[in-house]
Amino acid sequence: MVQFKSNNRQELDINLITVLIGGLISTIIIYLLLLPFQESYIGILLYQRGFTQHLAIFFASIVVIITINKYLIITKEKNILKNIGIPEKISFENHKSKQLQYLHEDFARNYSMITGRLSRILNAYILSGSRKIVTELALDDSSFYLSSSESSYALPRILVWAIPLLGFIGTVLGISQAVNGFNGFLDNSAEIEQIKEGITTVTTGLAIAFDTTLLALFLSVMVMIPLVLIERMESQLLLATEIYINDHILPRLIENNHPQQSILNTDTLIKNINDAIDNKLPTKEELIQPIRDALPTPQDLINPAEIYAKEAAKKLMTEFINQLKEIQTKQVELIDSIKETNQIILKDGNLSRRNDFDKLTKYYILSLVFFALVILLSLIFK
Template identity: 65%
Template sequence: MGQKNNNRQELDINFLNTIIAALVLTILIYVLALPFQETYVGMLLLKRGFTQFLTVFCAFLVITITVDKYLKISKENKVFKKLGIPEEFSFENHQSVQLLHLQEDLSRTSTMITNRLRRVINAYINSGSRKTVTDFALDDSSFYLSASESSYAVPRILVWAIPLLGFIGTVLGISSAVNGFTGFLENTAEIDQIKEGIGTVTSGLAVAFDTTLLALLLSVVVMIPLVLIERMESNLLLATDIYINDYILPRLNEKQTGEKNDLNTEVIVNTINTTLEKKLPTKEELIKPIKEALPTPEELISPAQIYAQEAAKNLVTEFVNQFQKIYEQEQQLLNTIKEVNAVILEDRNKFIQTFGQQNDLNQSIITNIKELVDLVQKNNETNSQGLVEASQAISQQLNKAAVSLEEKVTSLEASSARIAELKSLQSNLEKIVEVLHNVGDIEKTLVNIQDKITNIQPTLQDLSKPRVIRLVEQIDN
């Protein structure tokens, strides 16, 4: 068989596969939360620090381990319900062919129950002693209990670590809030800076409380199924032990040792055969050889006494040995229970201590918030008074500025009127310049006219003299 079966680890899980599955589920949850990052759940997962990712990953790791355990235990329960050795099956001969076939059939199914039955039957085939098989079954059961206990060590540590991650996130959030509060006290000159400082403080407190909330919620969610699965596995191991002890071991035979028979059976058988071959004897003849063959009462009583003494001695010795083993097992069980109780009490004390520390931190945070609110109120009152005085001074300055602005507006209006007058004067001057240009042209025209008049004056003088006008009519041919 494989190494896993030899190590009694049929119910163990593959940590590499569970880690990969938990990582894939964590990434899938965060990818699905991206469209909803403005909601409370999205902010709880995406905007509250790196501890949220670790908390979700540890929770999914415990969930995958729990699911894997549940699937294995469910498979074992199905096999256990279908398993059954007929009552007419004979265990008389420890080297019979039926036992060999049964061992081969059990070897074909690699489960915890079939492997345990196969090992028990193999021990019976090799030893032929019920006592040896009983001791082997007891040791095998203790091995499985130890393997089952060790397989839950990692998920228990993870369940214990999830609240610690929440407390780490709480410490980081409170540290961020305190740093923001310190910066807020240093920069309280303007209202915008006050709002920004208060936002920093409240965001740090939100990280502190949300990380603790998510961690405690997930620890409760994963703890209850893990405890139920652990109980299911314990019940499965107990049912397997009961089946082996009640239905298998009582049907096995103890190896017989050769003992001398006190009765001379061979003589009795020969006597009966001889008597049957001859004629039937009389009553006295029939009783006489029987009396001779039978031992005397003293001979019968003496070995019976010796046998009874040895049997009583062996019984007492065996009873003492068994009682000693039971006592040792009970002591081991009690020690284990004490250790488990000590671990539980220690975890409980740690949890109570951590919870108390968390309450103290919450109380200190509430006190700091109250002090912060008082300081903010005082600062607001101080700032409000300063703002009133500043507003009054500003209003006076604004009134003066308004008066000066009115004067400037009046002067600007007068200046604008003067500018308009200047523009009109400029246009008139331009018109005068044009007229002057036109006057120069007229003067040139007048000079030309005067020159022409001077030129035609002799002609006018000639025309002013008396003249005789003759009319001559010309007739064309």
């Protein structure tokens, strides 16, 4: 598996601890080299003009080390930009192609500002397939590097500004020493030797005042000019990088016409979230099944009603049969009565009464049938 170096977008920055240690070592080396020349003008300037001279040398050494490191980094980045190139045979039409994957891995493997930016651009294009998204990323990247470049020069600018202030502090101290020596000279002006001593003290204080200012102004000018040039070189490097990206990378990218295929697309993200929820959470059937198991089945609800209906039907049929038996009994009794009546009529020989009796018999029979139907209906709708 390919291992990539971490990229925190600080390829052009300088390590502060390294710079401070380097400045301290440079200051010590300068004073050690000039140790045999303490009596010379430069030796006197560095060794006999107070602590402000040491601080000025230390601050100037820090600025010089930052400038040198920046120069080396910028020179390296310029060489990479000059030699870098994406072959024309590599196609950007398919943002998932193996060629783009290999190119992205190759850029990510090399730790530099140029390759880091190209790696992020290719990675965004591989993931999104959208030129618009890649362009926005490139703009954000550019803004970040401009801000980072501006902030990386904050420390050397402060030191360049502080070096003349150290010279002014030395001037104040020297003038103060000269004034104090002049006051002592006036108090002890009786003897020639004392006068010489007083004059020496005054001139020494004035020498400190002027020498500290001289060294501070000289150092600030000497370190400020290279620093400005290096800052300009870094701005040109960032501009050249932007030109390369906009002229050779972004025009070759193709806008994806099917945004739903992009994993950065909103619809796709929503779909992926829904799929994850569907795979992790129980389905509706799984949630409803325990409730179904706890509730009685339709057959369990129907069985009691079915049993009751069967029992009611049996009871109804029993009562109906009993009523039919009673009707049959009444019918037999009625027929016997009719037979007796007919015998009486035959004996009397009265035909008219016989006809009337036949009609009456018909009415009785109809009434009996009607009565049976009423009983049957009452049993049915009971």
